[in-house]
Amino acid sequence: MPKDLTPRYTVPGIEREAAGRLIGLLRLRLHALNDLHLTLKHIHWNVVGPHFIAVHEMVDPQVDRVRDMADDVAERIAALGGVAQGTPGALVAERTWDDYSIGRADALAHLGALDVVYTGVIEGVRAAVKEAGEIDPATEDLLIEQLRDLEQFQWFVRAHLESAGGSLATDGARTEEQGAARGGDL
Template sequence: MAKDLTPKYTVPGLEREAAGRLIGVLRLRLHALNDLHLTLKHVHWNVVGPHFIAVHEMIDPQVDRVRDMADDVAERIAALGGVAQGTPGALVEERKWQDYSIGRDSAIAHLGALDVVYTGLIEGVRGAVKEVGDLDPATEDLLIEQLRDLEQFQWFVRAHLETANGTLATAEAGTEREAAARGAALD
């Protein structure tokens, strides 16, 4: 049974029931962003090999922006009258994906796995944009702005995984581990 997230009050011009739907969508986005922040730091700490410094330094600005995105989503939830559940327990309980599965590995292997992570995240944001589009243009705008940044971050990752003829090493990978192996094959 789904939680009733209908707030006691919300922003002017928005029905409380619509706000509850928005809060539900945004809760999962908040969990995804908090998870991505931790995953990116994990990658930052566990990359090795000849591409170490390039990837190590590429990740931190992404971490910073993702933290800002999470803060924006949490504040939107609060503005709508909801509770921004930012605890690890809520994230693990409510998420719809498995934990990041790559430990200490080559930078390119991690980038292969991150490509899969970003694909899942971007698909989730696109779905959320569609879901909130008719309900609230302010929430839709917030998600669209984040979508642009997340797509750019994936582009940065994919630039390391693309061959000169335009083939993406992770194109057919279905899992993080498979994508990591395909990325590592480029080393």
């Protein structure tokens, strides 16, 4: 990522240096959302097993909403005077996480891995909300709205991984492989 993201101009009421901080944190959110929408489509295409149709149909509305979120973040970057880097090369070069590692797999294995993915994305959004809140309520509000939707999507995923007694199969899973193994054990 370029070291200085300070724009030449920004929205009224925000200093250029503060806008640069916002642009930096939004760039990573844009990358995370673009990566998430591609990961969701990957799952959509590679899910198999008796729960295939439920997962196949559940993830498409999530893909659509995540793509809309990415668009909103990119437009906020532009409004702040920055450049929304939405290319695959920028995503790969600047991301702080590894590529989704599960290929063709049972629906519950994918959902176990996706639970771990959502946890990482949500933790990143929460950190961005905190930082944005110190600078700009409009950017903070955008991120909070997205956080609510992402948490709901994770709840949908976790509903498949939760027992009637309330225990989560992926509890304690830190990697996609661990999540997939625990989800696949159901």
